Amino acid sequence: MKFSEKWLRTFVDPPLPTHRLAHALTMAGLEVEALEPVAADFEGVVVAQVLSSEKHPDADHLNICQVDVGASAGRESLQIVCGAGNVRSGMKVPCALVGARLPGMVLARATIRGIDSQGMLCSAGELGLEDTGAGLLQLADDAPVGADFRGYHELDDTLVTLKLTPNRADCLGLRGIAREVAAITSTVLNPFEDASVEGTMDGSVGVRIEAPEACPLYCGRVIRDVTLAATVPPWMIRRLERSGIRSINAVVDVTNYVMLETGQPLHAFDLGRIAGTGSGQGMIRVRFAAPGEALHLLNGVHLALQPDMLVISDEGAPLALAGIMGGRDSGVQTGTTALFLESAFFAPDVIAGKSFRLGFNSDSAHRFERGVDFAATRAVLERATRLILDICGGRAEAVVEARGRIPSRPPIDLRLSRLRRVLGIELDEAAVAGILRRLGFEFSTTSGVLRVIPPSYRFDLAVEEDLIEEVARIHGYHHIPADTPRAGLGMLPVPESRRAPSRLRQILVEREYQEVINYAFVDPAWEHSPAGECAPVALKNPLSEQMSVMRSSLLGGLVANLQFNLNRRQTRVRLFEIGSCFERGAEEYLQPERLAGLACGDALAEQWGAPARKIDFYDVKADVEALFWPMLPDFEPASHPLLHPGKSARIIHGGKSVGHLGSLHPRWQGLLGLADSAVLFELDLEVLLERALPHAGEIPRFPSIRRDIAVVVPENVTVRTLLDSMRAQQQSMVAEISVFDIYRGKGVEDGKKSLAFRVLLQDTQKTLTDAEVDIVMERLVRALENQCGAMLRH
Template identity: 35%
Template structure:
């Protein structure tokens, strides 16, 4: 929101305050100030002047030579605008002045020297395209700085408002804030009109429209807006169009209530019906864009044809043009959720929708339409031709009991009673003493106030948080009462950071369209009110957020990455189910900071990190081929605990990584574990390590294993038939190549035998080996011959 200081002075006297002072006061009271600007500072050395003489250029038919009195001196200026006349007052930039980055210098035009240039409204950004130079409508003092003469030297304060402070999206709203800060009077402009019973307007509302107020006006003359109106609109960031449209924009910026003007002759009667759109219904908007509508969209219609997309933009067919002579004025209050959904779905954001999405005052409709009509009457010569039709009931004021002791407790300081009362009154609240405090009526434009603590916040921000003393909290020793989930997350983070992983935090939302590109199996819970279309689904896992982070880093040449994130994921069951998970992602070198370490991350080192997490919970785990379609089968597995899948890990599909995340040329490892289930399955493991006094015996077996076989089955068979002295089974080597039949691979395992009673003999070991080999043959695994 851009706030013109000159405009503010219409409602509250701020003549004794500078723009930086106002900006600082707003910042301290909770309104974030982005900048203080002077929009016309790009003009330097421009002055008012009076044309003393106009002569034809001796060497050019399309040029004239003028003499211009600029205060104490007369200058010669050559111009292509042959409409200039002696005695006219104009704006001129003299040699040495600047326009944007262009320095104005003396210049010869076909042999005649020009000592400056005339200015048009186009150069002043007050007109899209100028056909002639600018003339003052009445005599002015010559030699006066043009910015001062046209009031272009006023500052503009740009503020960034939070979504709950829609009441400040107006000059009135900011004026109310400054009234409370400086304790000054605030006066609304008059809005007097005489209604005409000659015509009536029939209005029928849908539930998506809370109130609709309308008025007809005749004898409208559509023309250029006066300079003061253009100046204020440009300062606020809007483009002047014509007097009727400019007035609707002006009143919106002034009151914060969006309004609209229809060409009454194009409506086809004095009937307005607000209804839901029909599926597939079309409407061409004022910007020429045709939109296809659905049943949740809200329309303004004449009973048959749509006239406007409610709260967002008018229709092209009923828009104001230079031929318009009758207008129907609209001041409506629409349901914020309905407007927000339509605007987001169609990708349209307007000044009107921006305000309706945050809520507008439903009690000021009659005042706003009178203000609108009075300005149109004044600036276009129009007359009121109907009664004000007003359908819908404004909501009743909320009443909240505010306790004095509660104010002091929450703010941590004693605020004088008189100060509390003054702050609330100047902010527009009505209050009456009651018991231990006040009964406070909330003004209808403060729809963000609903409870007692909201009132305390209002008092605190205007009173000044700098007046609240800074006192260190008193902390008494006591029993630690930290939730189990937080303790487990802390332990996880310590393990992962010790393993070289960095923590990241992403949104819990994801782009559903990108999700479909990864896999069509996902059905994530959808948000009813998303921040944007790209963040409209709840994440079904954390790993995809890490992939976005990896993509961002990869495209910026950071190709060595180890990251993790812990948080909730969401499943679309009968109700939305969520659980705590941790996800890891790694790519590139194993140790990027050690130039002597040339290793890249491998499936085995990544698997080791997963195992370190599982061992933290003391669970017995196993691995099975991964069920995720977006993991490469060559190196991916599901993590199984007590027959239940509690996670997965592996290499992300390289094709999807390239196509969706723009990562290519290296393996991308991802993993995710369900921490909630691990906490439930957790075992406290206290193992007694016994050391045998007798030597261990080691035997290696090279086995031919079909590709379809799972090592977990082979390991289980070895342990089952290896006898009581078999202590461990470990893989020592995997080989694929010469002498290995197609469809097989060779895996060498080391078997460790150990006895606590005697030294093992060759016969005992050989007997166990024979049992193992025999059992392995039954599952299709043979001893490798060579």
């Protein structure tokens, strides 16, 4: 919304300079986007009249003018040489006197082709005005000769541009902005002029609303014997131009002017083009378009009307696209002497979105789709009628009005207690009531509750929070203290039995892993394999086909990261990720948190101190055990869709499966074109966060005793089985049991293997004897023989 500051101050004139007024508007929610001077800074220019104009004797394109500049120059007339093609006797123009300061120059007395020139007749461009016309700037015939041109042309003015939010449609007119300024600055608002016009006869055009919900109110009147070519007052043209609207003709200028003044769009139809007005009473119909209808709009677009488009028509064809644009063949034009002036309220929902669909916008649609003041519809029509009669002459008929379903404005309860709690300041009832009165709201008060009836021009007020915002912005956001929040900062309990995810990250970073963060939505191709039997969770509105399902595993994203790094010649890749996975449950979606890792390439960074080798299963197994330390998990052979069938294991902790570990499946390695295999693991995060509490024990003061056991067992018997059998004997003297050798070969039958275990025995109270140690060792050997089929190897 762009307007002249001087125009605004005709409605309300607060004692604030321009920049402070702009700041007050911005702080109240009406952001001032730009402040621009109407004209460049100049001085020494007066209104002058050309008394005579004669051709220069030595130049065909120059004229010698005698110019009356009033008493400003201290003489009756000045001689000025002028090269403008439109100079003529009797015209009034701006004249720069000798010594005048113009944009980019200071005017001095000059001799042009031997003729003395005592000033300069000015064009709009020479004065820095926005005008593309050639030649001198011609002024009105009643312009006072000798008057300062800046004051006469109101050039000491500022153009204000508001960046309005869509909810503030009431400020798309000068009256609405003036109401806001009056409320913000506590300044008296000048009452709007009563412009009622008595009709000389009953209306010769009727109105029928066939879509009452789309058009709750329609007013119109016939005005006859108008002079379309009448001269539009300069003050009106200036205000229009300074709001970005060019002058067209007297009637159109009035409708545009009233729209800028009130925010209510108007439209004028050529009465002679409304069917039935020639022989009797014509009829205006407000209806939705019928199939097959078309309309040629004022902007030249030939529009095929759709059934959801509201039109203004006569008994025959459509005349205008309601609330958006008039028809080319029904508008006022050269030769129009009688018109039908329309002022209506169209439901915002009917107009909204149509401009976007049609590919063009209009000032009318911009206002109607946000909501105009339906209570002022008739008053605006009267205002426009008065201006047309004053400028164009003519006689007006009675107003014709048709009503549909006028929007209701239900009251809103504003609780003072709620207001104080939301704003955090103490405002008494009198202060809040004063603010509402300044805004022009009607209300009643009962027991700390103000029941407010929103004005007809405020469509954005619907709930209590809207009223709280109104009170806050008028009270002034700068008057609301910015207190620092106060809250207790007591330390949260940190149970010793749990670890933070940051600790797991630290463990992996110390083991040379780098964390990655991948999208939670992935390519469906990945989910057919790593997800196993779990159907992936599909997205209803995916970003792309390659990101159309939610991941059920973190491994797919890590493999994609690996491929990215290997393509860029990275020889040693260690990655991990902590994140959510998504699965379908019986009745709801599940979202387990997991930790996954991947290692590929060289086991050690390139160096001279150790031979180069590739990462293997056991390197990564050690990394997994570091995450569980000190409660080490068990590993048992198991298959996984993404892992190598013979190089994968299920991770067991607390008697249940908590994850997988293994090398990448050869099929996936081939599909991705990976030169090296990778070792991957994925674990339930919740299990890793659990931590066993340490237990204090007595420090042993007596030496430990070591005994070794070597047994031969079938190949399918695991080390874990043997260890569990020995530990199940619960011998208190046994401090540690661990395997230190595996042998296959000479002396051991095919299909069997030899395992050697180290057993440390210790008693905290005494030194153990050989007899006591022999008893414990005999029980361990017996357990291996009876439970695992082991045979002691001598």
